[in-house]
Amino acid sequence: MKSIVWFRNNQRVNDNISLAKACRNSEFVLGVYCFDPRHFAITKYGFKKTEKFRTQFLIETIQELKKNLETKNISLLVYYDKPENIIPKLVKEYKIDAIYSQKEWTSEEEKVSNNIKNQLQRVNFIENYDQFLFHPDEIPYKIKEIPKVFTEFRKQCEKTVSIQPENTIQKQAISNVIENITEIPTLKTLGFEAFETSSNSTFPFQGGEDQALKRLNNYFWKTHNISKYKQTRNGLIGTDYSSKFSPWLANGSISAKTIYWKLKQYETEIEANEDTYWLVFELIWRDYFKYISLKHGNKIFQLDGILGNKYDLKFNQKAFNQWISGNTKEPFVNANMIELAETGFMSNRGRQNVASFWAKEWEQDWRIGAAYFESMLIDYDVHSNYGNWMYNAGVGNDPRDRKFNIKRQAEIYDGKGIFQKIWL
Missing domain, CATH: 1.10.579.10 (DNA Cyclobutane Dipyrimidine Photolyase, subunit A, domain 3)
Structure with a gap:
């Protein structure tokens, strides 16, 4: 079987269910990422849908994703175009049987998925929920029964749900590599001028999976700042009042599960206290908002x-x-x-x-x-x-x-x- 892994907000190699399944089930795996022009357009309010800061972070993330996939002998094709314009062409060119991607359910993302599916009715679509700590198959609720109050959700899930292990992939055969003439767009291509990060920024970090793990290593093992997280998390100044994991979590260059299992390792090797638990508490809040969105759909807008x-x-x-x-x-x-x-x-x-x-x-x-x-x-x-x-x-x-x-x-x-x- 020949497969495409369409990367969306799961821009990582480690603990990526779609990538792991594609590698397990296919003799040929091709990665695809599209910088969608709609994400950089002017909104009805007069400002860009995505400004320069997240755009730069995204470019850095895709650069690192491409490099990390290459170490596994997987090519990442990158385009500045709508996915529904690109993916059907690639399916035809490479005789693709299956498309693996992260399951998205908000209206804009769902519309793009449906635009592709409508063009490719004979291709198998395998979508996976891969952005949760508590997987939807494991929680003690049907989606329509998600509680109105966070505390009830948290307590029940903590009591009944086991966090799934991380997914890993093996290096693919060298024959999996294709000639790749696509280029990652620059800030200028996407409509922005180059800029310097403010010296006062509390987030002076770069995008990418390796950068996320580097930050995690620093926040946990090098500084032990995680051991005082609850005490400092309401700070305003500097890089270390909070974990700063959120940008990498947002585009999926690190998974909530990876953070969880690294934290469990830290608690075993260094210490477990109320502060270390509080990071899990915040990851559960993140899950909860995703479940509220799943339950209520467009009401959140x-x-x-x-x-x-x-x-x-x-x-x-x-x-x-x-x-x-x-x-x-x-x-x-x-x-x-x-x-x-x-x-x-x-x-x-x-x-x-x-x-x-x-x-x-x-x-x-x-x-x-x-x-x-x-x-x-x-x-x-x-x-x-x-x-x-x-x-x-x-x-x-x-x-x-x-x-x-x-x-x-x-x-x-x-x-x-x-x-x-x-x-x-």
Whole structure:
């Protein structure tokens, strides 16, 4: 059998179910990745769907993916085109029998999948859920029964679910390698100018599977920072207040399972405490938002969210310009928004405050804030982004419907104003 592995947000060689299955079941395996022009287009709000920060990170990731696949004698063909334009041609050219890919379910991604399937009705599509810690086949719920409250979901899954082992692949025969004249696009090709990373960035790292593992090794074994993670995770300054794994998790250059099993190794060899557990806790939150997205579908993109609460939210362009440029009445909001604009990253504490300010203080349409985050964030993940925005806007999974006291938050988390001085 001849197979294509269509890489989406699973841009890694290790612990990649689609790649492992394709290698196990095929005598010929070809990797494909498409830089989809739609991802770099201007949105209806006037900014790009993907800005320069995540674009650069993606380019670096695909460069590393190509290199790592080559060590396994697998060629990665890379295109700047829509997948539905490219994959049917490759199927015909290489007489492909099967296409393996990560299962996606949000509407834009599903539409692309269906566009390809409609052209290739005789080709076998094998899609795998490969972005979870708790696999959908293992959780104690049907998708439509996922609890409304995170704590119930977490406790039941922790009690009943065993984390699956990682998947590995063997080196393929040298005959699997093909002549590859495709090129990975540059920033310029994708419509951006070259840029320097800000010296104040709390995420000065590069994209790619090797870089993710390097960061993990540093955060766990070199510094033991994981042993104080819960105490520092609400920080604002520097590279080490949190794990910073989220950008690599978002594009799948590392899996949640890999982090989990490395953490278990750390807990055995070094120490296990509340701080090390808290990283698992956060990985479960990430899972939960994916399950909420699976359960509710396009409701996560609607104004009244998954609760159906009717809010009179509006959109004021002047207010939006003030918010994104850091020109509001709240210095703490301004500092965080300027950090995002200049680095493509923002702390979790910052994200909650600026989202609460936009949706609750100014009562603006939260979806525009979410779309701006989608554009700017290096670690944009559709499920976590929209899940968190619904949560902060009061239309998601927070039964308390909180509104942040931003001045008080600034006093607690930036009492000496050091973070604000950096960016204002």
